[in-house]
Amino acid sequence: MNVRLRHDAIVRSLRRNGTSTIDALADEVGASRRTVLRDISALRDEGYVIHADVGRGGGLQLDPQSVQTNARLTVPEVFALLISVAAMRAAGNLPFSELADAGLAKIEKALPSDKVKDLRAFLECLHIGQLSPLQDLSDMSKMDPDLLPAFEAAFLGRHFIRFDYRDAKGRKTRREIEPQAMLVLPPLWYLVGWDPMRADFRHFRMDRISNPEVLAGTHFRRRHVPFEDDVCPYSALKAENRTSRL
Amino acid sequence: MNVRLRHDAIVRSLRRNGTSTIDALADEVGASRRTVLRDISALRDEGYVIHADVGRGGGLQLDPQSVQTNARLTVPEVFALLISVAAMRAAGNLPFSELADAGLAKIEKALPSDKVKDLRAFLECLHIGQLSPLQDLSDMSKMDPDLLPAFEAAFLGRHFIRFDYRDAKGRKTRREIEPQAMLVLPPLWYLVGWDPMRADFRHFRMDRISNPEVLAGTHFRRRHVPFEDDVCPYSALKAENRTSRL
DNA sequence: CAAATGGTGACATATTTTGGCACCATTTTG
DNA sequence: CAAAATGGTGCCAAAATATGTCACCATTTG
16 A cells, blocks of 8 residues: 555544554554654654554544645546446435535536546546436435535434424424435435324424434433334325326 | 755746746756656646646746636535535545545535534534545435435436335335435435335335336326425324433 | 553565567658 | 657566564563
8 A cells, every 4th residue: 555545544533433553553554663653754744643542441632723735636536436326326316316426517527628538538438327317316405515414413412313304295393303214205305203292203304304413411212223124114105106007 | 955845946937937947947946857847737737727838938837717616515515515525535546435424524614613513514414424524325225326316317307216125124115106205314315206016105215125126107187286384294203202402 | 460452573485576688650740 | 751749568677675584671470
């Protein structure tokens, strides 16, 4: 592994894990203890503030405020990102592809045009996928941008989440639920949660939610596999269903 | 002189003088002609557009617009990119994963630390995996790679989709359903569909589906808003639900 | 004290970078 | 046209740098 890559890997690992030991890092980046120590030294020279506690329970800790750089991506890195997304899209259309597309569009815009052309040719050659904007599968445009992170944070921390909800008739209510799942009914996204007030499950269209707020002081128990095969929680939909076969 | 410093010096020189020859640059940075040529090549790989005119009065010229790859991404966009790359890396180590990693490292480095925390939570919640040594992908890895594209195609074309399904008891059945939704209950993904044979909604764990097949000759009517606010299709879950408030 | 941890120095070995050289292709100038 | 100026490539040995191993030190925790 490259020196540069290893440095990045170490910084990321420290950012991610909060604290780590030299031996753990050495193992993680596939280098020797000595090399990691040299890397740490180099990073410190570059301005990273890395605290070190010695002894049992000790370890290295990166001062999060110490470095503020702008992400200046090189063209090959951008290509790699693009290819990644294209590959993912080819492998299966995860609901994030549209967002990723938006990000990629920005990157593409910033690239010199001849490079973009190269990239397209390259992708076509690899049969990984087209760059053209994906057919609209999920309407996230009207969604509160804070909602997904809030939902994920709430889900992970098992905290309640509170938000304003505007229902189909325009009535506004303030809800407080346990986030349980995310339902994608293209093009709509739903947040599914248990409402302790109503002692019932509720679902909410994500584009009708506003001002999400994670209630950090609260806590609920997560169910790991909420339901099993052939349970059918969708009976409410039966009445509406109409099928036709050609 | 360091490689990086030399690269910087070359770029600065080209910026300052507008145009320069290889020999002049070699003299300026104190390296050989060959080394400067290699540096130029490296800079081009990084995205610098350096025009070269040959012959008398020729020389190197830096395209001033080529350097700014200032793609300013929103945090959700960055998230989407990261997820894409994580998914790709999990799907199989394409040769680009290392480069993509480097790009991600920069993005991660540039994010405020609290956002990085959000990101980690987000990824963990989606169970796509960790950013660095990617861990298990649980159900995604066992998912038939053809499934999601098939689902999307079937959904968009309103075609029926047929597949083999292995239920919790290991029984195998061939199903034929209208694809209706995708349910994400971390870490499991479900495909939700109307089963006309059973005249009921069914959901299927995506990792238990195999040999998906879109029935192009068939057609069903799509419901645009399959269910509305305050309908609760999750009654089956009620019995299992336990909440506690701290 | 023993174990866990960060840290340093020395030295042999890998790996990468560099310089030098021979050539090639293109363009301008005389 | 011929010569000169310029960018560009391949090859190889030498130089520079990075890495691993090992021995050892200092501190902290239990």
